[in-house]
C-alpha cells in the first residue's frame with residue numbers, strides 16, 4: 001500500500017511540475033495544486049491565432065440609383081455584422097473623389113481597398129500607388145481598364161450578358177421588329193459600355209428589323225432618364241415602339257415622361273431595363289414596365305470573404321461572377337415579396 005501511495009505521489013508531483021513547466025510558456029490553465037491522491041490532468045490552452053480585426057477601405061461611386069444604395073447597404077451592413085473596421089467614401093459619381101479616397105486609404109494603411117470604378121479608364125497611377133504600398137485592390141461591381149496585376153479580382157455582373165438578355169426580351173415583346181430608343185448608363189462605365197455591346201450584338205445578329213433610332217446617356221439617374229426620354233418623344237414620339245434602359249431608375253424616369261406625353265408605358269412603348277430593384281417590380285405590377293434583367297447589388301458577403309482570403313494568403317479567381325435572372329411583368333406580383341433590394 002505504502003509503495004502504491006509513493007508511486008502515485010511521485011507521479012502526481014511529476015505531472016504537476018510538467019504542468020508548471022508548460023505554464024511557463026503559455027497562460028497557465030491550472031494553478032499548481034498540492035499533490036493529491038489522484039493523477040492531476042494539466043491542460044495548456046493552445047495559443048489562439050490572433051484574429052486581426054480587418055481594416056477595409058471602400059471607395060463607392062455615389063448614391064445615383066436604388067441599385068447603388070442597395071450595394072452600399074450590403075457593404076456597410078456586412079461590415080457591421082462581421083465586426084470589420086470599414087472606411088467608406090461616397091464619391092458623388094466623380095472619379096477624382098474616388099482617387100482621393102484611395103490615397104486616403106493608403107495613408108491609413110488599410111488591409112484591403114475595395115472600389116466600384118465610376119468609369120473604366122484613368123486608374124493605373126493610383127492603383128500602382130496602392131500596389132507599391134502593399135495594399136491589394138478588389139474591384140466590386142464595375143471594372144477598371146488596368147493591367148491585371150494591379151487588382152486581385154473583380155466581383156460583379158457580366159454586363160454584356162445582361163445586354164444580351166435584354167435584347168432577347170425586347171425582341172419577344174416587339175415580335176422581332178420595330179423602332180426603339182436607348183437610355184445608356186454613365187458614359188465610360190463598364191456597365192453602360194458592355195450593356196450596349198451585348199444588346200447590339202444580339203439585335204444585329206438575330207433581329208435586323210429592330211432598329212435603335214436614338215441612343216443617349218441618362219447617367220443611371222431617374223431625373224436624367226426622364227429628361228432624355230422627353231427629348232426622344234419630342235423628336236420621334238409615335239414612331240417609338242420600345243425603350244431599352246440600362247437601369248431601372250432611368251426607366252422609371254422615362255415612364256413618367258411617356259405618361260406626360262400621353263402614351264401608355266408598357267403598352268404603346270414596351271420597356272426593358274436592368275437591375276431588378278423594387279421600383280421596377282412596382283412598375284411591372286402597374287403594367288408600366290415589361291421586363292427587368294437582374295443585376296445583383298448585394299456584394300458585401302462576397303467582398304469580405306475575398307478580403308479574408310487575401311489576408312490568409314489564399315488565392316482567389318480573377319473574376320467572381322454574380323448569379324442573376326430575368327423578371328417579367330407576368331410574375332412581378334408573386335416575385336416582389338421575396339426581393340431583398
Ligand code: GZL
Nearest residue numbers: 064065067068141191220247
Ligand atoms: C451595375 C451598376 C450600375 C447599375 C446602376 O453593376 O454599376 O450602376 O446598373 C448603378 O443602377 O447606378
